[in-house]
Amino acid sequence: MTEPRFRVVITDCDFEMPPVIEQAELDPIGAELVVEQCFTEEALIEKVADADGLLEQYAPITARVVDALERCKVIVRYGTGMDPIDVAAATAKGIVVCNVRDYQVGEVADHTMGLLLALARHIVAYNDDVRAGVWDASGGVPERMERVEGQTLGLIGLGQTAQAVAARARAFGLRAIGHSPRAPDSAFEAARVERVPLDDLLRQSDFVSVHTPLRAQTHHLFGAAEFDLMKPSVFLINTARGAVVDNAALAQALKDGRIAGAGLDVMEEEPLPMDSPLREAPNLIVTPHGGFYSRTSIRILRREAAAEVARVLRGEPPKSLFEPE
Numbered sequence: 001m002t003e004p005r006f007r008v009v010i011t012d013c014d015f016e017m018p019p020v021i022e023q024a025e026l027d028p029i030g031a032e033l034v035v036e037q038c039f040t041e042e043a044l045i046e047k048v049a050d051a052d053g054l055l056e057q058y059a060p061i062t063a064r065v066v067d068a069l070e071r072c073k074v075i076v077r078y079g080t081g082m083d084p085i086d087v088a089a090a091t092a093k094g095i096v097v098c099n100v101r102d103y104q105v106g107e108v109a110d111h112t113m114g115l116l117l118a119l120a121r122h123i124v125a126y127n128d129d130v131r132a133g134v135w136d137a138s139g140g141v142p143e144r145m146e147r148v149e150g151q152t153l154g155l156i157g158l159g160q161t162a163q164a165v166a167a168r169a170r171a172f173g174l175r176a177i178g179h180s181p182r183a184p185d186s187a188f189e190a191a192r193v194e195r196v197p198l199d200d201l202l203r204q205s206d207f208v209s210v211h212t213p214l215r216a217q218t219h220h221l222f223g224a225a226e227f228d229l230m231k232p233s234v235f236l237i238n239t240a241r242g243a244v245v246d247n248a249a250l251a252q253a254l255k256d257g258r259i260a261g262a263g264l265d266v267m268e269e270e271p272l273p274m275d276s277p278l279r280e281a282p283n284l285i286v287t288p289h290g291g292f293y294s295r296t297s298i299r300i301l302r303r304e305a306a307a308e309v310a311r312v313l314r315g316e317p318p319k320s321l322f323e324p325e
Helices: 020-029 041-048 063-068 087-092 105-120 123-131 160-171 185-191 198-204 224-229 247-256 295-313
Strands: 006-010 031-035 053-056 074-077 096-098 152-156 175-179 207-210 235-238 261-264 284-286
Touching: 006 020, 006 295, 020 031, 020 295, 031 295, 041 063, 053 295, 063 087, 074 295, 087 096, 096 295, 105 123, 105 160, 105 207, 105 235, 105 261, 105 284, 152 160, 152 198, 160 175, 160 185, 175 185, 175 198, 198 224, 224 247, 247 261
Parallel strands: 006 031, 006 053, 053 074, 074 096, 152 175, 152 207, 207 235, 235 261, 261 284
Antiparallel strands: none
């Protein structure tokens, strides 16, 4: 029996097993694929020290774990956010670190529009009323409900997901404006989104949708001061990263009626703590960080993550290199 050329370890995952999707990508390079469920530094150090490549979902790939890796060449995250991985430590050791950036663009864009429409049309409130025996098309709904068409959507960030949201928003007759320090003017032009300063976006928008990565500059980008700039009729939607929004400030703004409502698929702490003030906030729709999910997106995620490992172990450049700031 031929000795495998590489040892690749799935550190942890909540996907269906066996990992036939990943194995199909790794078989051509003669890799042995091992599935572990490691959720602590100690378990990782014991199980993955001799791995050539890692596929990681939630496991804490800390500096201590990185230091224990004897021959690892690549770590790929099942997803886009890199919070569980000490990218700087891995990069300093010469390990290529990658994510899978675009597997869920359509799903998150659809989820964003779903939250927007549910908020604008007060669908959850209608549903709750009917289930409680109330049949009233107008009495239980705020008088300020407006037609979606003709209103303004403000996009924070203009990556692939925000561009997909803009395309969907146009179909509903929304005007799209956006703010992104990094996106070039050509991206705004191609997406047919008007570029505006952040404060202007906050003042003009009827819906504000967050699509920016979490960085030092974007942590708590939305707090009390930003809510004070917004219209009292505005709806905030966050399907990006929870800590871009100060959740305590958001709960207070909703309680005080400084904004009309919010739709969150991501929170600062997940799962949402039972004592979170968001649980008591009015006019709030919360979903459990499921905006990325569909059977199709998960198949793409698994295939692309394993293909990235295979590329690096073959000596080829990765498609989605993630570099420390």
